[in-house]
Amino acid sequence: MTADIYNPIFQDVEKAREHLERIRWPDGAYCPHCGEADEVHRMQGKSHAPGLHYCRSCRGKFSVTVGTLFERSKIPLNKWMLAFHLMASSKKGISAHQLHRMLGITYKSAWFMAHRIREAMREGFKPHGMGGEGKVVEADETHIGGKEKNRHRNKRFGRHVGGLWGREMVFSLVERKGRVRSVHTPSVSARTLRPILVTQLEGSTKLMTDDAGQYRHMHRDFEHQAVNHTSGEYVRGEAHTNTVEGYFSLLKRGLTGTYHHVSPKHLKRYLAEFDFRYNYRMALEYSDAERADKALAGITGKRLTYRRINGQEEARG
Numbered sequence: 001m002t003a004d005i006y007n008p009i010f011q012d013v014e015k016a017r018e019h020l021e022r023i024r025w026p027d028g029a030y031c032p033h034c035g036e037a038d039e040v041h042r043m044q045g046k047s048h049a050p051g052l053h054y055c056r057s058c059r060g061k062f063s064v065t066v067g068t069l070f071e072r073s074k075i076p077l078n079k080w081m082l083a084f085h086l087m088a089s090s091k092k093g094i095s096a097h098q099l100h101r102m103l104g105i106t107y108k109s110a111w112f113m114a115h116r117i118r119e120a121m122r123e124g125f126k127p128h129g130m131g132g133e134g135k136v137v138e139a140d141e142t143h144i145g146g147k148e149k150n151r152h153r154n155k156r157f158g159r160h161v162g163g164l165w166g167r168e169m170v171f172s173l174v175e176r177k178g179r180v181r182s183v184h185t186p187s188v189s190a191r192t193l194r195p196i197l198v199t200q201l202e203g204s205t206k207l208m209t210d211d212a213g214q215y216r217h218m219h220r221d222f223e224h225q226a227v228n229h230t231s232g233e234y235v236r237g238e239a240h241t242n243t244v245e246g247y248f249s250l251l252k253r254g255l256t257g258t259y260h261h262v263s264p265k266h267l268k269r270y271l272a273e274f275d276f277r278y279n280y281r282m283a284l285e286y287s288d289a290e291r292a293d294k295a296l297a298g299i300t301g302k303r304l305t306y307r308r309i310n311g312q313e314e315a316r317g
Contacts, residue, residue, distance in 0.1 A: 009081045016078040017051045021064045023296050031055035032067035068299040069116045079103045080113070081296075087117050088280075088295050089288035092254035093273065115269060120298040122272035123279075125181060131205025136176045138208045138244040139197065139215070141188040143167040144255060144267065168264050170251075170271065173200060174244040179279045182251075182271040184264075190214040197221065208239050247278060 008015040021029070030037040036057035043052045043061070051063045065071050070080060083103060086094050100110035131137045145167035171193060172182040181200060185192055193214055198221055201207065207222040209215040210229045218224040225239035234240060251274050255262055262270050280286040280294050 005082065005085070010078055010085070013076050013078050014050055016076075016081045017064060019081065020070075020077065020296065021051070023293055024064055024068070024300065029053050029064075031058060031060060032062055033060040034058040067301060069120060069302050070299065075103075075105060075109060075113065079105065081292075083110075083113050084117055084120075084295050085288065085292045087114065087121075087273070088277065088292040090258075091277065092250070093258040093270075095258055115266070116302075117295065118269040118273045119302045121276035121295050122269065122302075123276065123298070125200060127199055128202050130173060130175050130179065130181065130201050131207075132202040133204045134206075135178070135202070135204075136206045136208060136238065137201055138174045138176065138241045139172070139193075140210065140241050140244040140248070141169060141171045141185075141193075141212075142248045142252070144170055144252070144262065168267055170248075170267075171196065172244055172247060173197070174247050176243055177283075180244075180247055180275050182275050184267045184271060188212075188214055190217065194218070194221070206238075208241055210241055250274070250278070 009019040010016070028037060029040050029042070031040055031053075034055060034057055036055050039056040040053055041056075043054050049063070053062055054060075055062070065073070065077070070077065073080070083099055086099065086102070094114075096107060096111040096114050099105075099114060100107040103110065103113075105113070169185050169188055170182055171185045171188060172180055173196075174180045183196060185196070190213070194217075197207070197218065201222065203221065205222050207218055207224045209218065209224070209226050211226045215224070215226060225236075227233050227236055227239050227241065235242070251271075254274060255270065259270065276295065277291065280291040286294070
């Protein structure tokens with residue numbers, strides 16, 4: 001697949017379906033109902049829809065979209081392919097309004113589509129999947145939200161159970177020359193962050209943080225070094241948090257410049273989107289096309305649905 005938006009998979013529904021089959025079924029089709037692979041065959045003839053398969057084991061019919069977030073979608077598959085490519089290749093994200101204009105679909109459909117693609121990009125956290133012997137991981141937290149001077153006085157800084165009023169907290173782990181994992185967390189206390197660090201990192205990891213109090217006792221679990229930002233220290237040998245702060249800069253430019261406002265209930269999916277693009281970035285030798293294919297590989301079992309509550313859309317799944 002090339003990066004050319006005139007690629008046939010973006011123009012022709014059948015080419016898009018064939019491309020999706022190659023990604024989802026690299027070893028041949030299997031039944032999404034019973035898991036059978038040997039007793040599956042493609043249905044031929046003009047009376048059958050293209051891409052339809054039949055399973056002799058459970059006698060079920062299916063296509064490559066069954067059991068994925070494309071199931072029952074009325075949007076043509078080639079437009080889905082282009083949307084995946086656009087979201088995977090846009091470093092700071094692409095708004096639902098832009099998708100709506102470029103794909104020729106309604107804004108509501110584009111908004112649903114973008115959230116479904118973010119769900120496909122969401123990768124499960126494998127315990128102790130980061131760090132290890134000789135690896136350096138930087139940890140830091142940031143606040144997502146507007147400037148305090150622009151807030152109503154009743155919503156400016158003030159402590160309450162769960163954190164700061166009006167601002168959402170994000171905690172990220174970045175492995176140097178590696179991957180990132182971000183979590184929407186209710187607070188950034190040691191009690192909240194230590195379980196995340198212990199679960200996600202190998203014990204032999206070199207952990208780099210700033211001098212915030214919540215990291216004070218992390219030397220008990222890791223080889224821990226901290227830079228003293230309060231005294232103007234930002235680098236000391238290999239100790240610094242410049243990598244994770246660079247990631248936060250990219251995240252905030254995207255959330256502020258592209259999406260403008262992110263609902264707290266959907267923040268986890270936006271984090272999944274930015275994490276995904278970073279984890280499959282060009283520095284790790286992934287092209288835009290390969291990144292889009294990686295996202296397409298995550299569509300199985302992630303059929304995100306919505307329902308209306310008090311006139312607003314709510315994601316389920």
